[in-house]
Structures are given as C-alpha cells and as structure tokens.
C-alpha cells in the first residue's frame with residue numbers, strides 16, 4: 001500500500017476490547033491511529049481527514065460514500081450502562097434535557113425516544129463543554145461514555161437509552177461502527193477485522209490491563225456492550241436510520 005490508512009477510534013473504555021489486539025499486530029504497519037470522542041471523529045470522517053473511523057452511525061446520512069468495513073461495532077442488546085438520561089426527578093417531571101456534545105448517535109436516539117416513545121414535552125439544550133453539574137432539579141442530562149459510568153454514582157434516576165430502544169422496537173441498537181469513506185484494500189480489511197477480534201475473545205485480559213473503579217468492566221464488556229454486528233443489529237440500525245430522514 002502506498003500510504004498508511006488513517007484510522008480514528010473512540011477514546012472511551014468501550015473501545016478498549018476492539019483496540020486490544022492492535023498492539024504488535026501486522027495491521028499497525030498499514031495504519032496511523034488517532035483517538036478522540038465520537039462527535040470529533042465523526043467530523044474527521046465527514047471532512048476526509050481520516051479514511052476509517054469508529055463513528056456514530058447517526059452520521060451515515062452525512063457521508064457521500066460509506067462502507068461498513070468490520071463485523072464488530074459498539075452495540076447493545078439490553079441496557080448499555082454508558083448511554084443514559086440522568087435526572088434528579090422521574091421522567092415525566094423533566095423540563096429540560098442537556099444534550100451531550102461528544103455524541104451524535106445518542107443525541108438522535110434521545111430525540112426519537114422523547115418524541116416517539118416517551119412523548120415528553122421538554123426543551124433540549126445543546127452543550128459544548130462540561131455540563132454534568134447542571135443536571136439538577138428538573139434539568140436532566142444525556143451523558144455517554146466513561147463520564148456516564150461516573151454519573152451513575154451521582155444521579156438518582158437513570159434511563160438507559162439502549163434498554164428503552166429495545167422496549168420500543170424489540171430490536172438491538174448500534175451506536176457506532178467502523179466505517180470508511182472510500183473503498184479500502186481487501187488485505188487491510190482482513191487484517192483489521194482480525195485485530196479487532198483478538199480483544200473480543202480475550203475480555204479478561206482487556207479488563208486486567210484497564211483498572212477501573214467506577215463500574216465493573218467485565219460486566220460492561222460482556223453484558224452491556226455487544227460487539228458483534230449481527231443481522232438483528234443491522235436491522236435495528238436501519239430502523240433507527242429511518243427515523244433520521
């Protein structure tokens with residue numbers, strides 16, 4: 001290959017199992033890896049600053065061309081634990097919801113649930129920096145990623161978006177997938193998939209090298225996040241994308 005494939009990954013704990021096998025793997029010779037929060041890497045893929053990224057699936061309609069290059073994703077078949085609406089009051093009493101600037105998919109999912117499932121009359125507020133300390137009284141907040149795992153210890157009411165999506169549709173949910181904005185060489189895709197699979201099959205080793213006290217990572221990796229991009233997850237993703245157009 002003439003130049004290295006530019007790859008961007010989500011910098012949260014949920015991505016560690018996918019990246020675990022990259023170290024010392026032959027695929028590293030073919031790529032340059034960068035990490036950031038989901039909304040950032042989404043913009044990088046849209047702008048063509050990277051070739052492939054673990055992007056929020058909600059940005060698929062913004063890509064001129066897209067290819068899902070891996071059978072692994074950040075998905076859930078029940079409560080995901082790290083994408084939740086946090087509140088001091090029950091759902092029906094919420095007046096305003098802060099949206100997470102780091103997210104694209106979960107913000108769109110929250111809007112679907114607010115309008116189509118929960119049918120709430122609330123004001124949605126964009127954020128651009130840390131806003132978690134504004135989650136007070138009837139002001140709730142959507143928080144994703146590691147910050148959500150921390151927020152679980154603070155907010156008394158926790159509405160898990162993947163769990164509520166499943167109650168609404170009976171389908172699993174896909175938050176992010178490995179998507180390229182151009183066709184990539186088959187040999188790269190094969191090595192890339194192979195590297196992704198290593199950590200997924202060695203979760204105890206991934207947990208061992210990531211000490212974390214706020215949530216049990218074995219539970220997170222084995223029961224909350226569901227990595228295989230199965231036909232049912234693709235169906236859930238299509239259903240979700242249908243709400244975005």
Ligand SMILES: C=C(O[C@@H]1C=C(C(=O)O)C=C[C@H]1O)C(=O)O
Pocket residue numbers: 010012014038039054055056057074080082083102103104105106107144145146148175176
């Ligand atoms: C489950 C999660 O999925 C994430 C949610 C995303 C989004 O809302 O746009 C994007 C990437 C995923 O990392 C999480 O971060 O907690």
